[in-house]
Every structure is written in C-alpha cells, then in structure tokens.
Amino acid sequence: MPRSSVFSNPLLLGFEPFEQVLERIAKGAGDGYPPYNIEQVDERRLRITIAVAGFADDELSATVEDSQLVIEGRRHDDGAERTFLYRGIAARPFRRTFVLAEGLEVTGAEFKNGLLRIDIDRPLAESRARTIEIRSAGSGRTQTRGPTDLKAAGGR
Numbered sequence: 001m002p003r004s005s006v007f008s009n010p011l012l013l014g015f016e017p018f019e020q021v022l023e024r025i026a027k028g029a030g031d032g033y034p035p036y037n038i039e040q041v042d043e044r045r046l047r048i049t050i051a052v053a054g055f056a057d058d059e060l061s062a063t064v065e066d067s068q069l070v071i072e073g074r075r076h077d078d079g080a081e082r083t084f085l086y087r088g089i090a091a092r093p094f095r096r097t098f099v100l101a102e103g104l105e106v107t108g109a110e111f112k113n114g115l116l117r118i119d120i121d122r123p124l125a126e127s128r129a130r131t132i133e134i135r136s137a138g139s140g141r142t143q144t145r146g147p148t149d150l151k152a153a154g155g156r
Helices: 016-028 147-152
Strands: 036-040 045-051 060-065 068-073 094-099 105-112 115-121 133-135 142-144
Touching: 060 105, 060 115, 068 115
Parallel strands: none
Antiparallel strands: 036 045, 045 115, 060 068, 068 094, 105 115, 133 142
C-alpha cells in the first residue's frame, strides 16, 4: 500500500527534499542522549547547548555536512580499570544531528564546564519578488504586467 504524504499534493512543486528531511528527523528523534537546549539569543542568532559531561574537548567534533550540523562524541579509553558501585554519568559515544534551514550558518563552538555551545547565525531574509513576462500567442507582441500594472487595469 503506497504511503500518502502531504507533499504528494500536485500543488506543492519541488518540496520532495522537505519530505526526506522530515523522515531523517523522525528516525533520529527517539534518542534523548545527550540532552540539549536550543535558544534564540536574539532576532538573528540561535544557540544549541549540549550537555556532554565526562567528555574532553578533544573527544568532541562538530561538522556541517550538506544541510546538517553533526555533533559527535567518542570517549578515549583511559585504560584505568575502575570498579563502579554506581554509574549514573553516561559517557557512551553519540551522534546528534540538527537539520539546518537554507541560509543558516554555524559561526562558532565553545566547550566549557561540560557544556558544548554551538552558535548559529540566521541572516535577515530578503524579499524576493519579480515580474513574469507574459507573451501573447499569435500577435507577436510582448506585454509585461507587474503588480502595479494589474491594479491600474482593474485587477486585484
């Protein structure tokens, strides 16, 4: 039985990549380790803070692959044999991915007091509008109507 999707609507042209992104997000949403916060610092900046207690800075990596921010942590084996009576600090390897919208740029990362902070900049969106040339078939002449031309002609 074929799966139905909101993106299969014929009026949504070119949105197939969004469906793939949503599927990727759904697959990775189940794991809650390590915990993280996402905050809006100001109108143009975001910050992701990830709690990575027990990791050293050289055991962490942050990369941008295509439109994904990938944070990975892999502990080095310190070789010391220890006997834990209780082990509540998780230190297992992890890979956390965040899908970045077009235009978002990772501007920096800082590791301090067991927290990894990733700063992301969101440039101001530019308004994009353009007039489409409408050619009359058969007459050989070209007529261009922009938004203001339509109002003058009685259009809405």
